[in-house]
Amino acid sequence: MDRTDTDLIIAGGGLAGATLALALAREVPTLRVTVVETFPLSPEALPADYQPSYDARSTALAWGSRLIFDALGLWPELSRHATPIRHIHVSDRGRFGATRLHARDHHQDALGYVADNRWMGLCLMRALQDTSVRWRAPAEVLDMMPGESGVEVTIREQGEQQILTGQCLVVADGGRSGLREKLGFVTHTERYGQNALIANVTTSESHRFTAYERFTDSGPMALLPHDAPGEPGHQSALVWTLNDEALAEILALSDEGRCQRLQDRFGWRLGRFTRIGECHHYPLALTTVDAPVRSGVALVGNAAHALHPVAGQGFNLALRGLMTLVEQFRNAHEQGRSIGELSVLGAYEQHHRQDWQQTVRFSDSLIRVFGQSLPVVAAARDAGLVGLDMIPGAKRWFARQAMGTGGRKPVLSSSNRSGRKAVPNGQQNG
Numbered sequence: 001m002d003r004t005d006t007d008l009i010i011a012g013g014g015l016a017g018a019t020l021a022l023a024l025a026r027e028v029p030t031l032r033v034t035v036v037e038t039f040p041l042s043p044e045a046l047p048a049d050y051q052p053s054y055d056a057r058s059t060a061l062a063w064g065s066r067l068i069f070d071a072l073g074l075w076p077e078l079s080r081h082a083t084p085i086r087h088i089h090v091s092d093r094g095r096f097g098a099t100r101l102h103a104r105d106h107h108q109d110a111l112g113y114v115a116d117n118r119w120m121g122l123c124l125m126r127a128l129q130d131t132s133v134r135w136r137a138p139a140e141v142l143d144m145m146p147g148e149s150g151v152e153v154t155i156r157e158q159g160e161q162q163i164l165t166g167q168c169l170v171v172a173d174g175g176r177s178g179l180r181e182k183l184g185f186v187t188h189t190e191r192y193g194q195n196a197l198i199a200n201v202t203t204s205e206s207h208r209f210t211a212y213e214r215f216t217d218s219g220p221m222a223l224l225p226h227d228a229p230g231e232p233g234h235q236s237a238l239v240w241t242l243n244d245e246a247l248a249e250i251l252a253l254s255d256e257g258r259c260q261r262l263q264d265r266f267g268w269r270l271g272r273f274t275r276i277g278e279c280h281h282y283p284l285a286l287t288t289v290d291a292p293v294r295s296g297v298a299l300v301g302n303a304a305h306a307l308h309p310v311a312g313q314g315f316n317l318a319l320r321g322l323m324t325l326v327e328q329f330r331n332a333h334e335q336g337r338s339i340g341e342l343s344v345l346g347a348y349e350q351h352h353r354q355d356w357q358q359t360v361r362f363s364d365s366l367i368r369v370f371g372q373s374l375p376v377v378a379a380a381r382d383a384g385l386v387g388l389d390m391i392p393g394a395k396r397w398f399a400r401q402a403m404g405t406g407g408r409k410p411v412l413s414s415s416n417r418s419g420r421k422a423v424p425n426g427q428q429n430g
């Protein structure tokens with residue numbers, strides 16, 4: 001069997017794996033990085049040019065994530081197809097409580113952005129083309145043997161099994177991570193008994209760069225401003241939480257029927273829903289691990305924590321974790337230590353833990369508190385929303401969560417031949 005030596009093996013080249021590879025290429029360019037990805041997606045095999053479509057999935061990027069992409073030199077390109085969120089409006093259907101956040105109150109241009117996943121992937125691949133990161137795709141990680149002295153990974157590429165050896169393996173194979181199970185990490189999965197229905201919608205009124213988080217008796221929904229060519233200002237990305245029965249009902253309806261049902265649930269803040277695109281749906285669960293590291297191996301992205309999407313926190317949390325890991329890898333590499341040492345990976349866990357626990361609590365409690373229709377809970381919810389709107393400290397805390405700027409900031413070196421900035425420490429948020 002062929003054997004290839006490298007320093008770091010990343011299993012999975014999705015948003016998390018590809019971003020980690022790029023960050024390492026910027027921050028620790030002498031580290032040899034190999035990404036193994038099942039799909040034939042790689043910097044050498046770029047998909048056809050970006051064509052935004054009506055069924056494209058999108059991600060809400062918090063302000064903190066924009067700062068990270070800025071530091072990686074990716075933001076100027078990424079921002080070409082990212083719609084700013086200047087206002088967030090949180091409300092409860094049929095009740096009076098509501099809270100509003102405005103970017104200007106935090107002295108910023110936006111609270112966050114909405115970007116097409118496909119566009120983000122393309123920008124990452126283009127940026128990776130100019131780096132030394134090695135890409136093995138289509139190829140699959142079959143088996144792994146991590147330990148203090150290094151890691152041995154078996155992959156299958158073009159029908160042939162091969163061995164990769166390195167100091168460390170990062171598992172970035174997504175929420176249903178088969179590799180995490182294979183490695184025996186202790187995982188907790190709690191099913192919400194709900195599904196997220198995702199679609200792009202067009203409305204008669206402009207979104208005015210407002211993200212709506214609306215809690216209804218059948219579950220929360222989010223409408224995020226998501227501009228598309230030809231319909232600037234009138235397209236939003238919908239994330240609608242529904243139980244199995246309600247989902248089946250909606251899927252059985254015509255597009256017109258779906259718009260009507262959405263109108264009933266959401267109301268008229270965006271005028272009339274005139275069009276709904278292709279609908280995708282996903283069962284919702286909260287998946288966490290007790291500890292995301294062992295000697296020679298670390299979990300990142302959805303493999304480490306998969307959250308409910310309505311609060312738009314999953315990838316933002318993943319990004320902050322990735323930068324913390326990069327910081328630890330850089331420190332170890334500069335000190336001539338192995339990046340797979342448990343003390344190096346343990347420092348990543350220690351620095352990321354508070355952020356991930358807080359973010360999991362935040363998005364989980366949004367669902368538990370706002371997903372209930374009991375009158376007493378609804379009244380408390382109204383009080384909470386009104387309180388959030390009126391108490392500056394509470395509102396600032398909520399804004400920090402939404403903007404992804406509440407936790408510890410990893411210190412990245414300003415790789416700054418091109419004048420890029422490092423992720424700032426102690427970013428002020430008003």
Ligand SMILES: Cc1cc2nc3c(=O)[nH]c(=O)nc-3n(C[C@H](O)[C@H](O)[C@H](O)COP(=O)(O)OP(=O)(O)OC[C@H]3O[C@@H](n4cnc5c(N)ncnc54)[C@H](O)[C@@H]3O)c2cc1C
Pocket residue numbers: 011012013014015016017036037038039058059060061139140141142172173174175178179196198239282300301302303309312313314315316317318
């Ligand atoms: C409906 C929905 C809406 C969301 N909206 C938001 C949002 O608005 N904001 C936000 O921050 N987050 C959001 N998220 C979360 C966000 O999408 C995820 O955090 C992000 O996609 C995670 O990326 P990942 O790279 O960890 O996993 P994935 O994107 O699943 O990538 C895993 C990769 O690993 C590869 N792979 C798997 N097994 C192997 C193997 N054995 N060998 C090699 N490669 C392998 C796969 O091919 C894939 O490319 C949302 C999630 C969902 C489900």
